[in-house]
Amino acid sequence: MKTTMKYQIIRLLLTLTLISGVCVANTAAQGGYSYGNTAGKNEACLNCHGDAQKVKGSSFIDQTQFAHTTHAKIGCPACHDGISKGHPDGKSSPRANCQECHGDINNEYAKSNHAGKAPCAGCHNPHKVETPREISGEEINRMCSGCHDSYRILASHAEWLPQADLHLDMLPCITCHTESRNYSIIMYVVKRNSPSRGGKMETATYNDLKTAVKDDNILTLIDGNGDNYISLAELRIFNSDPNHKSLRLHGMMTPESVTHNFRVLDNRRNCTFCHVSGPAAMQTSFVALPEKNGTFRQVAVEKGAVLDALYGTPDFYMMGATRNASLNMIGMFIIAGGLVLPVGHGSLRFLTRKNRNGKEHQS
Numbered sequence: 001m002k003t004t005m006k007y008q009i010i011r012l013l014l015t016l017t018l019i020s021g022v023c024v025a026n027t028a029a030q031g032g033y034s035y036g037n038t039a040g041k042n043e044a045c046l047n048c049h050g051d052a053q054k055v056k057g058s059s060f061i062d063q064t065q066f067a068h069t070t071h072a073k074i075g076c077p078a079c080h081d082g083i084s085k086g087h088p089d090g091k092s093s094p095r096a097n098c099q100e101c102h103g104d105i106n107n108e109y110a111k112s113n114h115a116g117k118a119p120c121a122g123c124h125n126p127h128k129v130e131t132p133r134e135i136s137g138e139e140i141n142r143m144c145s146g147c148h149d150s151y152r153i154l155a156s157h158a159e160w161l162p163q164a165d166l167h168l169d170m171l172p173c174i175t176c177h178t179e180s181r182n183y184s185i186i187m188y189v190v191k192r193n194s195p196s197r198g199g200k201m202e203t204a205t206y207n208d209l210k211t212a213v214k215d216d217n218i219l220t221l222i223d224g225n226g227d228n229y230i231s232l233a234e235l236r237i238f239n240s241d242p243n244h245k246s247l248r249l250h251g252m253m254t255p256e257s258v259t260h261n262f263r264v265l266d267n268r269r270n271c272t273f274c275h276v277s278g279p280a281a282m283q284t285s286f287v288a289l290p291e292k293n294g295t296f297r298q299v300a301v302e303k304g305a306v307l308d309a310l311y312g313t314p315d316f317y318m319m320g321a322t323r324n325a326s327l328n329m330i331g332m333f334i335i336a337g338g339l340v341l342p343v344g345h346g347s348l349r350f351l352t353r354k355n356r357n358g359k360e361h362q363s
Contacts, residue, residue, distance in 0.1 A: 045076040048088075064293045065128045079126070098126075105260050112262040118147065134295035136188055136288060137172040137252035138203050144173045160269060170316065172254055176268040180255030185285040185306050186298065187313060189221070190250040204247065206290040212247065218289055219299065230287055230301045236311035249287070251306070251316025274318065285313075 048054045050063040066072050071079065082094035098120040099106035109115060120126075123143045145153075158164040174180055190201040191208055209218040222238045223230055238244060253274065267273055285305045286298035305312040 041075045041077050042072060045080075061127045062294075065295075068293050068295065069127070069129045071126060071129055095126075109260040109262075112260060113264070114260075114262045122146070128294070130295055132254075132256065132258045133298050136203055136296055137186060137254050138188070140172040140174060141168075170252055172252060174258060174262075175253055175255055176265065177262055178255075178259045179261055179265070180258045182256040183253050184256055185251050185313070185316060186254045187249045187251045187285065187287045187301070187305075187316070188296075189247055189287075189289070191246050201248070201250065203250075204290065206292055206294075209290065212244070222287060223299065228299060230299055232302050232304055232308055232312055235301065235305060235308070235313070239311055239314055248315060249313055251285075251313050253318070 046061065046063055046066075049059060049061045050066075052060050077083075079096040080093055081096070087093075102120075106120075109120075123146075154164055154168060157168060161167055175183065189204045189209060191204045192201055204212075206218065209221055210216065212218075213221045219228070220226065221244075222234055224234050224237065235249070239249065283303045283306070285301045285303075287301055288296040288298050290296055306316065306318065
């Protein structure tokens, strides 16, 4: 009996395996996604589209930037499956609708203030798609400034936001204008765009930092012991090194979990959203270093960098967010101690006023 049941189970498993194989084969035959041999398919397209001499404008694809993306992994035909046999024949290239793969994001975006005003490609280059950890806050804001005039934005924020220029420089727009979550402090290496002191600070490129360290591994610029972790001591050494006079760290409060529900959020106008979060919320920080392919990689920094305003992050200090319960108690004791003498003296004089008045009459 047991033997018969055993054989029946084996036959059932073999049948299910065969059916699964047939289904996969049918899906591939009907044009379903295939992750196999995508390199060869991409190569055929990039022979032309990866050559700036053969194609111009938006038809050109930077192969270095494209290679690391998920779109490169699934292959060009996954989005461009209707290319004519006579291509290039002057006809426009068919392309997939983003919502075919990104339906959840599309539904979220459709309910936002941006809905109907900008398509996905208005902000995202499909051949240079990056995760939130791979893109700089400056580049995020550059996307927004493609439609929103920077001077008008600054003027409108200055109507209610103190030091609006400083705030806008330290925050990606999505930090306040989406319901993104899990904020951390991302530090970028910036440099002056001119030798003069009045030169604007810009995010340093991979080639800028490679020149500074004279090595392909630009992490050695800050990570002295090469353990892929940046300590407070290493931050201080970098910031105080005279060889790095043209470089410094610039911090931005950036969400790790990004959403596409763009809107004006009233609670962001409340200073307490950022400035009374307590030290725990602002302890997570990273240094983001540029890569050859135009992305950034984040390297963890020892906790306390944001609190070390003098040496750790000299250009980023969030007042109020560094609130510490123990220090608050010590401060209260100091204030109370300072009040003891004047309050005690005044109270004593008030309580003994009758005695003083009696002595004055006697005299």
